[in-house]
Amino acid sequence: MLTGKQKRFLRAKAHHLNPIFQVGKGGVNENMIKQISEALEVRELLKISILQNCEEDRTEVAENLASGTKAELVQVIGNTIVLYKESKENKQLVLP
Template sequence: MLTGKQRSYLKGMAHDIKPITQIGKYGISDSFLTQLDDALEVREIVKVNILESSLLDTKETANEVAKTLEAEFVQAIGNKFTIYRPSKNNPKIQLPKS
């Protein structure tokens, strides 16, 4: 569970990140989750774009994806959301302590 200070730190990092994947009208698929899981292992923080044709709620979708991938929801703005999970093999992001 992220503290407010850690979440704020990650929001600052996510500001300049471009979405690396998107969710379309077919919603959350197994291949999407596999791709995102691999991306989280390498990058630790990722931004996802939800296409308007999907008719999904951004925050609900972000929380569902984060729960499935054992990641932390960072933020949702418009049709984009950001999630974070420290790398198991090569952690790079140093979060503030509290």
């Protein structure tokens, strides 16, 4: 579980990132979770955007992605989700 200070730090780091995944009409599926897990292992911090045609609630999508990838949910703001998962091999971020 992340502390408030760590979440603030991660939000600041994620501010300049562009979303690399989009959740659309199909919602969250196994293939998407697998791809996001692999990307988290490489990058540690990801932004994911939720498209207008997504039928699920954005908080549900965020919780499903976080639990499916075993990542920490840093922030849900607007239609953007920020996820963090510490990398086993490519550790880049040092949390305060």
